[in-house]
Amino acid sequence: MNIREFYDADPRRRASEEITFGDGWTTADDEHSTYRLNWVVDTGEIYSVREPHPGGILARYLDQFRVDQADVDELLVDVLADTDRYAVEAALAGWPAVMPEKDSLSWARRQLAALGSASPSER
Secondary structure (H helix, E strand, O other): OEHHHHHHHOHHHHHOOEEEOOOOEOOOOOOOEEEEEEEEOOOOEEEEEEEEOOOOOOHHHHHOOOOOOOOHHHOEEEEEEEOOHHHHHHHOOOHHHHOOOOOHHHHHHHHHHOOOEOOHHHO
């Protein structure tokens, strides 16, 4: 689903505060994109958003100036876990050092897959 569909699917997502866990994650099979990880306070979801950079990874920096911005349909969301903030922080401990590495999103996915889900009362 794209980012618009993600927010439209649950109104709590739009109103919620989000905690960011970096915006430079990469995958081995998608060298012209970066990913950002956010945790939604009101839903307990941590998700990744694929942000394509058609001009290559260096074009990511041009994105700050709104050059060749990706269309909303290209901003693809993947919910990686549904849990509380403390579990996310523990699972991603040390993420700033890992994120710049090649295929770093695979590490984050492995870390988060081990969490399971927390009930809403645990958030």
